[in-house]
Amino acid sequence: MTEDTRWLSTEESAAWVRLVALTELLPGALDAQLLRDAQITHFEYVALMALAAAPDRTMRMTALAARTNATLPRLSHVARRLEDRGLIRRFPCPEDRRATNATITDAGMRLIDDAAPGHVETVRRNVLDALTPEQLQQLYDIAGAVLTRLDPDERLTATACQFSEGPAIARAG
Amino acid sequence: MTEDTRWLSTEESAAWVRLVALTELLPGALDAQLLRDAQITHFEYVALMALAAAPDRTMRMTALAARTNATLPRLSHVARRLEDRGLIRRFPCPEDRRATNATITDAGMRLIDDAAPGHVETVRRNVLDALTPEQLQQLYDIAGAVLTRLDPDERLTATACQFSEGPAIARAG
DNA sequence: CGGTGTTGGTTGTCGATACAAGTAATCGCG
DNA sequence: CGCGATTACTTGTATCGACAACCAACACCG
Numbered sequence: 205m206t207e208d209t210r211w212l213s214t215e216e217s218a219a220w221v222r223l224v225a226l227t228e229l230l231p232g233a234l235d236a237q238l239l240r241d242a243q244i245t246h247f248e249y250v251a252l253m254a255l256a257a258a259p260d261r262t263m264r265m266t267a268l269a270a271r272t273n274a275t276l277p278r279l280s281h282v283a284r285r286l287e288d289r290g291l292i293r294r295f296p297c298p299e300d301r302r303a304t305n306a307t308i309t310d311a312g313m314r315l316i317d318d319a320a321p322g323h324v325e326t327v328r329r330n331v332l333d334a335l336t337p338e339q340l341q342q343l344y345d346i347a348g349a350v351l352t353r354l355d356p357d358e359r360l361t362a363t364a365c366q367f368s369e370g371p372a373i374a375r376a377g
Numbered sequence: 378m379t380e381d382t383r384w385l386s387t388e389e390s391a392a393w394v395r396l397v398a399l400t401e402l403l404p405g406a407l408d409a410q411l412l413r414d415a416q417i418t419h420f421e422y423v424a425l426m427a428l429a430a431a432p433d434r435t436m437r438m439t440a441l442a443a444r445t446n447a448t449l450p451r452l453s454h455v456a457r458r459l460e461d462r463g464l465i466r467r468f469p470c471p472e473d474r475r476a477t478n479a480t481i482t483d484a485g486m487r488l489i490d491d492a493a494p495g496h497v498e499t500v501r502r503n504v505l506d507a508l509t510p511e512q513l514q515q516l517y518d519i520a521g522a523v524l525t526r527l528d529p530d531e532r533l534t535a536t537a538c539q540f541s542e543g544p545a546i547a548r549a550g
Numbered sequence: 551c552g553g554t555g556t557t558g559g560t561t562g563t564c565g566a567t568a569c570a571a572g573t574a575a576t577c578g579c580g
Numbered sequence: 581c582g583c584g585a586t587t588a589c590t591t592g593t594a595t596c597g598a599c600a601a602c603c604a605a606c607a608c609c610g
Binding site: 209210211212215216218219220222223224225226227228229230231233246250273274320321324325327328329330331332333334335337339340341342343344345346347348349350351352353354355 | 382383384385388389391392393395396397398399400401402403404406419423446493494497498500501502503504505506507508510512513514515516517518519520521522523524525526527528
């Protein structure tokens, strides 16, 4: 066996262990608050927010999957549950009859509007308020550098635009 | 309803979206490589590494759960599977007969020794090699600050010591 | 010593995701 | 056209983790 492995230095190991801990704990914290206060997972929240911000509140399933960093089967299952709860609607895409469009309903809009303040508060309390402005910029750069490795083609890369002020239901038609 | 929500600024939103994407994509990438090359999840790998580094290769279940950022039921299920595969052994703790000790077996040591180079390579390729030394230090500080919020009591907080050189099977008795 | 509360761990059930397979529509190309 | 390849999505199966309920052992206290 080739023993040319470059083992981790003390600094590398320390940073890596903390990053792993963060990726283990953060999703659970986000899900816990949203499930408790709005009966949706963080993934469902992000998906609904993406639809709310889209033109006509509508997106193709594939586009929504990329936007939410999800596989298509996963999104398909989630969409069925959201549709059963009346939060979204699905219908065949007129232009490409293979495709499916998803639209967030008024009930869905109300739900995310109600959930947004609590979620933003959770994000602030658990993450943003712990960082200085310099660290916020550093986090942006670091996460960007890592994402370039994890998702080289940038097929997923969700763009920001999610937390603007006021109820989404008033912004979109 | 109180409308005193402090919505996210553009910079905050951008950094947050990237952090969320990172926490969604990184675990999958780690699991994919380890499952493909060593038939274990990243969580199982971390648990086995913790046992390998412990005195007598042995830890109490509660201590191992804290070390791996896991709940006790989760660890219990994982431990049963690892025991079925002969990678660990469990036996009652002599000093406290409520407690259970877990020990990594020789087969378990061989497995992580074989898996370590590929895993380290994955960590380097996906994360560490994308960062400058300054960013490594920044990541350490940022993750530390966030973990203080996510785990205030520091009951979980795994300590680093996992990626030193040479086969673990030669280091521990 | 009993009794109450707490700690340590396991088990059962349910929900959610990954993966593979399947279906339907579109595209490309002779 | 017409046939294979690709795209878009859904469905089925198996696995994994969360949560709650449970049991056993210790701890403290009168």
